[in-house]
Amino acid sequence: MRRLLHTIWGGLASRALPPLVIGGFLLLYIGIAFGTDETLIALMEITRTTVILVALLALLPLNHLIRLLRESASHIELRRALHGAAAGVNPELFDETVPLSPTASFAGLEERLAAEGYQTRSTGSGLAAWRGIGTFAGRICWRAATFCLFAGILISLSSRASSRGSVIEGEPLPAAAGGGKVERVVLADSQGAILSKALAMEVTPPEAGAARRVFGLYPPALYRGAFIYPRYLGIGLFVRFDAPDLPGGYQKHCILNIHPPGKEDSADITGSPYRLIFSLAQPEDGSDPYKTGRMTFLFKVHKGKDVLFAGSAPAGGEFVHDGYRISLPDARRLVITDFIRDYGVLLIWAAALLFIAAGCLWLPARVFFPRREMLFLREADTVKAFSRAEGGRSRHAGVFHDALDLIEGRHSGNP
Amino acid sequence: MVALKLIPQILSWAVIALVLLRGFPRYRTTVSAAACSGFALGAAGMLALFRFLPGELCFGLARDVVGGTFLLAWGVSVAAVYRSTGREKAMSWGERIAQTPPFAAALALASGFIAGAVCACRIPGSEGNLLACLILVLAGVALVFAALALERVLPASFTVSLPGLLVLVAALLLLGSSSIIRLDLFAPLTMKVMKFTHDFVHQFFESMLIPDHLFIRPYLWGYIGLLFGKEVGFWGGLVIWFVPALLIVLAIRLERLPQVSHIRQGAARRRVTAAAIRARGFRLVVPVLAVAVLSGAVYRSRYPSVEYWDPKPMPILASPSGEIFIPKKGEVNLEDGQLHKYLFKQGGKEARFFVLMTPEGKLTVDLDACAICKPDGYGQAEGTVICYYCKTLIPLETVGKPGGCNPVPVPFTEKDDGVHLDGLTLINTWSGTIQSTARPKEGGK
Numbered sequence: 019m020r021r022l023l024h025t026i027w028g029g030l031a032s033r034a035l036p037p038l039v040i041g042g043f044l045l046l047y048i049g050i051a052f053g054t055d056e057t058l059i060a061l062m063e064i065t066r067t068t069v070i071l072v073a074l075l076a077l078l079p080l081n082h083l084i085r086l087l088r089e090s091a092s093h094i095e096l097r098r099a100l101h102g103a104a105a106g107v108n109p110e111l112f113d114e115t116v117p118l119s120p121t122a123s124f125a126g127l128e129e130r131l132a133a134e135g136y137q138t139r140s141t142g143s144g145l146a147a148w149r150g151i152g153t154f155a156g157r158i159c160w161r162a163a164t165f166c167l168f169a170g171i172l173i174s175l176s177s178r179a180s181s182r183g184s185v186i187e188g189e190p191l192p193a194a195a196g197g198g199k200v201e202r203v204v205l206a207d208s209q210g211a212i213l214s215k216a217l218a219m220e221v222t223p224p225e226a227g228a229a230r231r232v233f234g235l236y237p238p239a240l241y242r243g244a245f246i247y248p249r250y251l252g253i254g255l256f257v258r259f260d261a262p263d264l265p266g267g268y269q270k271h272c273i274l275n276i277h278p279p280g281k282e283d284s285a286d287i288t289g290s291p292y293r294l295i296f297s298l299a300q301p302e303d304g305s306d307p308y309k310t311g312r313m314t315f316l317f318k319v320h321k322g323k324d325v326l327f328a329g330s331a332p333a334g335g336e337f338v339h340d341g342y343r344i345s346l347p348d349a350r351r352l353v354i355t356d357f358i359r360d361y362g363v364l365l366i367w368a369a370a371l372l373f374i375a376a377g378c379l380w381l382p383a384r385v386f387f388p389r390r391e392m393l394f395l396r397e398a399d400t401v402k403a404f405s406r407a408e409g410g411r412s413r414h415a416g417v418f419h420d421a422l423d424l425i426e427g428r429h430s431g432n433p
Numbered sequence: 434m435v436a437l438k439l440i441p442q443i444l445s446w447a448v449i450a451l452v453l454l455r456g457f458p459r460y461r462t463t464v465s466a467a468a469c470s471g472f473a474l475g476a477a478g479m480l481a482l483f484r485f486l487p488g489e490l491c492f493g494l495a496r497d498v499v500g501g502t503f504l505l506a507w508g509v510s511v512a513a514v515y516r517s518t519g520r521e522k523a524m525s526w527g528e529r530i531a532q533t534p535p536f537a538a539a540l541a542l543a544s545g546f547i548a549g550a551v552c553a554c555r556i557p558g559s560e561g562n563l564l565a566c567l568i569l570v571l572a573g574v575a576l577v578f579a580a581l582a583l584e585r586v587l588p589a590s591f592t593v594s595l596p597g598l599l600v601l602v603a604a605l606l607l608l609g610s611s612s613i614i615r616l617d618l619f620a621p622l623t624m625k626v627m628k629f630t631h632d633f634v635h636q637f638f639e640s641m642l643i644p645d646h647l648f649i650r651p652y653l654w655g656y657i658g659l660l661f662g663k664e665v666g667f668w669g670g671l672v673i674w675f676v677p678a679l680l681i682v683l684a685i686r687l688e689r690l691p692q693v694s695h696i697r698q699g700a701a702r703r704r705v706t707a708a709a710i711r712a713r714g715f716r717l718v719v720p721v722l723a724v725a726v727l728s729g730a731v732y733r734s735r736y737p738s739v740e741y742w743d744p745k746p747m748p749i750l751a752s753p754s755g756e757i758f759i760p761k762k763g764e765v766n767l768e769d770g771q772l773h774k775y776l777f778k779q780g781g782k783e784a785r786f787f788v789l790m791t792p793e794g795k796l797t798v799d800l801d802a803c804a805i806c807k808p809d810g811y812g813q814a815e816g817t818v819i820c821y822y823c824k825t826l827i828p829l830e831t832v833g834k835p836g837g838c839n840p841v842p843v844p845f846t847e848k849d850d851g852v853h854l855d856g857l858t859l860i861n862t863w864s865g866t867i868q869s870t871a872r873p874k875e876g877g878k
Binding site for chain 2: 033034037041045048051055056057058059062110113114116174210211212213214215217235236237238245247248249250251277278358360363366367403405415418419422423426427
C-alpha cells in the first residue's frame with residue numbers, strides 16, 4: 019500500500035505529467051477535428067461534460083502545486099546544507115557529487131574560491147561557496163502562475179454559468195444580476211490607449227441606504243457574485259403600430275440591437291403578417307445618438323415578404339402613412355449584458371500577473387547573476403564535494419575542478 | 434513520365450533506408466530485409482486499395498498515416514527534451530527496447546510500408562497495374578541495396594540518435610507526400626492553425642470578459658485582426674512543422690556532458706569533454722538535415738508543380754421570375770468534369786458560383802467561396818479543387834458537401850435540360866457567407 023501511494027505521489031509530481039496530459043488533449047483535439055470544424059468549442063464542451071477529462075485536466079494544477087511545494091522544500095534543504103545545518107546532504111540537490119580522499123584538506127581553498135568571486139562560509143565540517151542570486155523566486159512565481167492558470171481553466175470550464183439580459187435605463191436589473199434599479203446608462207469617449215469608449219451603468223441596489231454602483235467595461239464589475247460583462251448596445255423602444263387591417267392597433271416594448279447607426283433589427287407584430295425593421299439614423303453632425311440621446315429611428319414595414327413603406331420618426335414622435343401609424347413614445351438606452359458566475363477568471367488574471375513577475379525575476383537573475391554553488395563536506399570517514407550551477411556552467415565547472423585539483427593535489431603531495 | 438513523377442518519393446525512400454541502416458549498424462541485414470518487405474507490402478497494398486476503394490478514401494488513409502508519423506515525431510521530440518533536461522541517468526525501458534533487433538526491424542518495416550504506400554499514391558488509376566507495382570518494388574529494393582553499400586563508406590564517427598532518426602524518417606515521408614497534392618499535410622495544417630487561432634482569440638475574449646471590438650480602439654483591433662489572417666496560419670503552421678526537428682536539435686544540444694570531476698589531470702578532462710562535444714556535433718547532423726528536408730516539403734506544398742484550371746467567371750442573368758438557368762450542353766458542357774464559374778449580379782449585389790460534375794457523375798452548384806476563408810475562390814487540379822486563400826485541397830468527391838473549407842453548396846434543381854437555381858437564394862447565400870468570412874478581415878470576432 020505504502021509503495022503504491024509512493025508511486026502515485028511520484029506520478030503526480032512527475033515532470034512528465036503535464037506533457038502527457040496536454041498531449042492527450044492534443045490528440046483528442048485532432049480526433050475531434052476529423053468530425054467538426056468547431057473543434058475548440060467541441061473540445062471545451064466535451065471536457066466540461068466528461069468527468070474523466072475534468073479529472074485529467076485537474077492533474078495539471080495538482081502537478082504544479084506539488085512541484086511548487088517540492089521545489090520550495092528542496093530549496094530550503096539546499097540552503098540548510100550550505101549553512102551546515104543539515105544532518106546529511108542529499109546528492110540530488112546538486113548537479114554533481116564527487117567522493118574525495120578521506121584525508122583531503124581544505125586549507126587554502128577558501129582563499130582560492132574567494133579570489134574567483136565566490137562568497138564562502140566555513141562550517142564545522144566543511145566549506146560552502148556560492149555566487150549569484152538564483153532563480154528560485156522566479157521559478158516559484160512561474161510554478162504558482164502555472165498552477166493558477168490551469169486551476170483557473172479547470173474552474174472556468176467546469177463551473178461557468180452565464181445568462182444574458184438587457185440592462186435598460188429606468189428598469190430593474192435582470193433577475194440574474196440579483197436585483198437593483200438601473201438609474202442611467204452613459205456612453206462617452208474614452209481617452210485610454212485600449213478602450214475607445216467608456217460605458218457606465220449606474221445601479222441602485224435594492225437595499226435601503228445602499229450606495230449606488232457604477233458598472234464599467236473593464237475590468238468587469240463583480241455584483242452579487244456575477245461579473246457584469248457588457249456585450250452590445252441597443253435601444254429599448256416602445257412602439258405603437260396601427261394598420262387598416264389591425265383593429266385596435268398593437269403596442270410592444272422592443273429590445274433592439276441597433277447600435278451603431280445603420281445596424282438593423284426587427285420586431286414582429288405577433289398574430290399579424292406585419293414585421294417592423296428598425297435602425298438608428300446617423301445624425302448629420304456625425305455624433306453618436308446613443309451618446310447624445312437625440313435618436314431618430316428609420317423603419318421599414320414588411321407585410322409578409324413585401325415591403326409596404328419606409329419612414330423615420332424621432333424618439334417620442336410618430337409617422338403616418340396611408341392609414342398606417344407608427345408612434346414611438348419612449349426610447350431608452352440599453353446594454354445587452356452577460357451575467358457570468360465564473361471565479362476561474364480571477365485565477366487566470368492572477369496567473370497573468372504572476373507570469374509577468376516570474377519573467378521579471380527569472381530573466382535578470384538567470385542572465386546576469388546565475389547562482390553557482392559548491393559544498394565540500396567532511397563526514398564521518400568520507401569527504402565529498404558537491405556542485406550545482408543555474409548558469410555559467412563551464413566557468414563554474416573550471417573553478418570546481420581547480421578546487422578539487424587543489425584539495426587532491428595537496429593530499430597527493432603534488433600541488 | 435511516371436518514373437519522373439516518382440523521383441521525390443523514391444529519393445526520400447533511399448535516404449530513409451540509408452539513415453535506418455546507420456541508425457542500427459549492428460542489425461544491417463535485419464533492417465534491410467524488413468525495409469524491403471515493408472516497401473513491397475506498402476506499394477502492393479496501396480495499389481490494391483486503389484482498385485477496390487474510392488480514391489478519396491485511399492488518399493485520406495495514406496495522408497492520415499503520414500500525419501501519424503508526424504505526430505509520433507512530435508511525441509519523440511518532446512520526450513527527447515524531457516530526457517535531456519532531466520537528471521535521470523539510467524536508461525529507460527523505452528531506450529532499452531529501442532536497441533533491440535525486433536524494434537529495428539519493426540521500424541524499418543513500418544517506414545518501408547509507409548514509403549511504399551506514398552510511392553504507390555503517385556501511380557494510381559490506369560497506370561497502377563501489376564507491372565508498375567513490380568517495377569516500383571524492384572526500384573525500392575534496389576535502392577535499399579544501394580543505401581547498404583553507401584552506408585558502409587560513411588565515416589564511423591557519423592552516428593545517429595534514435596530521436597534524430599525518427600524525425601528524419603518522418604520528415605522524408607512528409608517530403609515525399611508533399612509532392613502529391615492530395616497527400617500534402619502542410620496546407621491543411623495552415624488552415625487548421627488559422628481556424629484554431631480564430632477560435633482561440635474568440636474564446637479568450639469571452640472567457641476573460643474582454644469587451645467586444647465595438648469598445649476597443651480601431652488601431653488596436655487592427656493588430657488583433659492580424660491574428661485572423663492567413664499569415665498566422667502559415668507562420669503557425671511553420672512553427673508546428675519545424676518544432677519536432679528543432680526540439681531534437683535542442684535536446685542533443687542540452688545533453689549533459691560526461692562528468693569529469695573525478696579526473697585529476699586537466700588535459701585528460703578536456704580530452705574527454707572535447708570528444709563528447711564532437712560526438713554531439715555529429716549527432717546534430719541528422720536533425721539539422723531533417724530541418725532542411727522539412728523546408729523542402731513546405732516549398733513543395735507552397736509551390737506545387739501543378740497548374741490549376743481556373744476559368745474566368747461567365748456573367749449570367751436571371752429570368753424575370755428570378756430563376757437562373759444554365760443548360761447542360763451549350764456554350765459549355767456542364768458534364769465535362771471541369772469547373773465552370775459564373776458571375777450573377779442583381780440589385781447592386783453580385784455572387785460568384787460554379788457548377789461541377791463530381792467523379793460520381795452528380796452535378797453540384799456551389800459558391801466560389803467557403804464558410805471560413807476570404808472569398809478568393811477555387812481552382813481545379815487533378816482530383817481536387819483548391820481554396821486559393823488557404824491552399825486547402827478539397828477532393829472532388831466531397832465538393833457539394835458543406836463544412837470546413839469546402840465550397841458552400843447552393844440549392845438547385847437538376848432537370849434534363851440543365852440546372853435551375855433561385856437568384857435571390859444565391860445572392861443571400863453569398864452575402865451571408867461573405868459577411869461571416871469578412872468579419873475577421875474587418876476586425877470582428
